[in-house]
Amino acid sequence: MTTNTGGDTDLERQVRELMYGTEFGDDGLRRAMEAELREKLREGRPLRVYCGFDPTAPDLHLGHTLSLRKLRRFQEFGHHVIFLIGTFTAEVGDASDKLSGRPRRSPEEVAAAATTYTEQCFRVLDRDSTEVVCNGDWLREKTLSDVIALASQFTVQQFLARDNYRKRFDAGNPIGLHEFFYALLQGYDAVHLRADVQLGATEQLFNIQAGRKLQQVYGQKPCVCLTSPVLVGTDGHARMAKSAGNYIGISEPAEDQFGKTMSISDETLSAWIPYVSGWPLDEIERTLRGLEQGVLHPMEEKKRLARAIVTQFHGEDAARAAQAAFEALHQRREVPTDMPELEIGAPTPILELLLRLDGVASKGEARRLVLGRGVRFEGETIEDPTVCVDRGGVLQVGKRRFARVQRSE
Numbered sequence: 584m585t586t587n588t589g590g591d592t593d594l595e596r597q598v599r600e601l602m603y604g605t606e607f608g609d610d611g612l613r614r615a616m617e618a619e620l621r622e623k624l625r626e627g628r629p630l631r632v633y634c635g636f637d638p639t640a641p642d643l644h645l646g647h648t649l650s651l652r653k654l655r656r657f658q659e660f661g662h663h664v665i666f667l668i669g670t671f672t673a674e675v676g677d678a679s680d681k682l683s684g685r686p687r688r689s690p691e692e693v694a695a696a697a698t699t700y701t702e703q704c705f706r707v708l709d710r711d712s713t714e715v716v717c718n719g720d721w722l723r724e725k726t727l728s729d730v731i732a733l734a735s736q737f738t739v740q741q742f743l744a745r746d747n748y749r750k751r752f753d754a755g756n757p758i759g760l761h762e763f764f765y766a767l768l769q770g771y772d773a774v775h776l777r778a779d780v781q782l783g784a785t786e787q788l789f790n791i792q793a794g795r796k797l798q799q800v801y802g803q804k805p806c807v808c809l810t811s812p813v814l815v816g817t818d819g820h821a822r823m824a825k826s827a828g829n830y831i832g833i834s835e836p837a838e839d840q841f842g843k844t845m846s847i848s849d850e851t852l853s854a855w856i857p858y859v860s861g862w863p864l865d866e867i868e869r870t871l872r873g874l875e876q877g878v879l880h881p882m883e884e885k886k887r888l889a890r891a892i893v894t895q896f897h898g899e900d901a902a903r904a905a906q907a908a909f910e911a912l913h914q915r916r917e918v919p920t921d922m923p924e925l926e927i928g929a930p931t932p933i934l935e936l937l938l939r940l941d942g943v944a945s946k947g948e949a950r951r952l953v954l955g956r957g958v959r960f961e962g963e964t965i966e967d968p969t970v971c972v973d974r975g976g977v978l979q980v981g982k983r984r985f986a987r988v989q990r991s992e
Contacts, residue, residue, distance in 0.1 A: 594624050597660050601653070603864055604857050606785050606812045620807045623779055630779035632657045633665035635718065635772060636704075637673035638696035639688065643703045644830040645892070646814040646823035649858045650782045651707040653809065657780070658709050665776055666704050668697050670719035672772075675765050699834075706833050706896050721775050722768055733767045736800055737793070742766075745789055770794035778806040785810045814858060817843050819851040837897040841905035842983050844889035845913070849874075849881040852888065860891050913982070922977075922985040930973040933958065933965055940978075940986055957981050960988075 598621050607613045623630055634650040636643070643651075654664045673693045701715055742748055742763050751758055766789060773781055773794030781791050788810050795805035813822045816829025823830045831843045847855065853874055857867050873879035886906060893902035908919065925939055937949035937958065952958050953968040961976040972978075978986045 594621065597624055600656060600864060601660075601809070604649070604653075604811055605809050607788070607808075607810060608785065612808075616807055616809065619805075620780070620809075623807060630657070630662045631665065631777060632662050632780040632782070633667050633772075633776055633778050634782040635667040635669050635672070635769065636700060637669035638693055638700050639673055640825050641696045641699045642825060642832045642834060643700065644823055644825060644832050645855075645859050646816075646830070648707055648833065649811040649814055650784070651704060652858070652861065653782050653811065654713075655707055655709070658712050662780075663714070664708065664712065665714045665716060665778075666701075666708060667772060667776070668700050668715065668717045669769075670694070670697055670717040671722040672718060672765060672768050673697075675761055675768060703833055716776070718768070718772050718775075722771070725771075730764070730767070733771060733797065734764070736796060737763075737767070739763075766790045766793040767797075770797040773806050774798050774801050774803065777803060779804075780807045780809060782809050782811070784813050786813065811858070815851060815854055817847050817851070819848045831892070833896050837893045837901040837905040838908050838983060840893050840896065841889045841902070841909050842913075844892055845885050845909060846982075847885065852881055852885055856884075856888060860888055861895055862891065919985055922987050924987050924989055925978070926989050926991050927972065928991045930971040933960075933970045933972055934968055936972055936978060936986075936988065937980065940980060940984060942984065943980070952980060 598617060601620065602613075602617055605613070605616075607616065632654065634654055636647060636650075654666070658664050670693055673696075674688055674690060676688065697717070704713070704715070743752055748758060769787075769790045770793035772778075773791075774797050778794070778798075781794060783791055788808065791806075791808045791810070795808065798805045815821070816823035816827060817831065818827070818829040821827050821829060825832070831840055835843075853871060856862075856870055860867060860870075862870070870879065870884060874881060874884060889909075890902045890906060893905050897905075912919065923940070925936055927936070933953060934946050934949040937943045937952060938946060943949050943952070950968045953965055956964050956966060957980060958965045959979040960972060972988055973990070975988050975990045978988050980986075
């Protein structure tokens with residue numbers, strides 16, 4: 584790793600790679616942020632770079648890794664990276680990406696989700712050179728006077744100029760006063776951390792700009808703002824989210840990660856490659872050109888991307904095994920040899936069998952799987968949720984879950 588920016592070549596390489604994939608929605612802002620980044624890099628010291636993650640769900644997914652990968656690139660260039668867990672801001676709730684308010688979460692809900700974040704982030708970040716902090720450690724100490732002082736730096740008009748707030752206001756939908764405080768609290772994080780660079784999704788631009796303003800109020804140089812687009816989910820339409828079911832969790836099993844990646848459309852493939860492949864920029868650009876010109880086959884590039892994703896989180900051996908399992912199941916139509924066994928002593932309702940499988944949480948979910956034609960027994964689709972299984976055979980749920988039913992004597 585190096586922070587030596589004595590030569591223009593090294594400095595410009597950092598600028599090119601760190602700006603790659605950023606999105607601002609405004610060319611003037613992009614040029615300004617690039618100029619500020621170049622100016623900070625010329626100081627020849629490790630920059631303090633951070634990104635905040637509110638623990639609203641227990642699992643990080645590929646969408647989170649856009650910022651994590653950018654943080655990792657800063658680490659590789661020798662900069663000081665801070666992974667911030669928003670233990671206080673998560674209780675307030677950020678509605679930046681919504682046209683309605685986000686429900687507040689209890690401290691207990693936030694704490695439960697936050698426990699998994701620290702270990703998960705190290706699937707991308709270097710453990711030894713990452714500082715992990717929780718903003719509850721300093722925001723809970725703020726007095727009402729402190730909060731009023733922060734609020735005095737902004738106007739209601741500034742908030743109502745935001746697209747999501749304006750639409751809600753025009754439609755007569757309620758806007759909680761506490762929602763305005765989210766940007767102030769996130770902005771103060773930048774002050775407390777004395778940040779040189781803050782990363783986030785494009786929807787966080789207003790909040791990050793609030794931090795820049797507060798830093799100036801507190802006599803600091805404003806941090807560089809680097810925002811990335813929101814990653815589309817596996818469905819190719821909505822943003823990736825666990826609640827939408829279109830996500831790939833970074834802690835999911837290797838075979839699930841591989842299979843989900845192979846299910847994406849060709850258009851989504853091209854949208855994902857710059858952000859989740861982890862490939863060098865020249866390789867990314869070469870691959871995208873090859874797909875656009877038709878000289879590269881999308882199926883093979885999906886396999887290559889799936890291998891890259893699984894390798895990132897599980898290692899090369901797991902990636903090779905996941906690919907072999909996928910090809911055996913989906914391309915050669917082979918049934919896996921290693922699967923759980925379900926023993927029955929008498930004809931058993933299909934819904935009861937499904938409840939014995941990992942991942943099927945309720946009889947209602949089991950019924951939906953059957954009615955959605957997602958359940959097969961010995962290769963035949965089961966469409967009637969009242970069917971009973973009275974013999975041994977292979978039970979298949981979806982594309983990747985199998986169980987062997989055995990009839991006891």
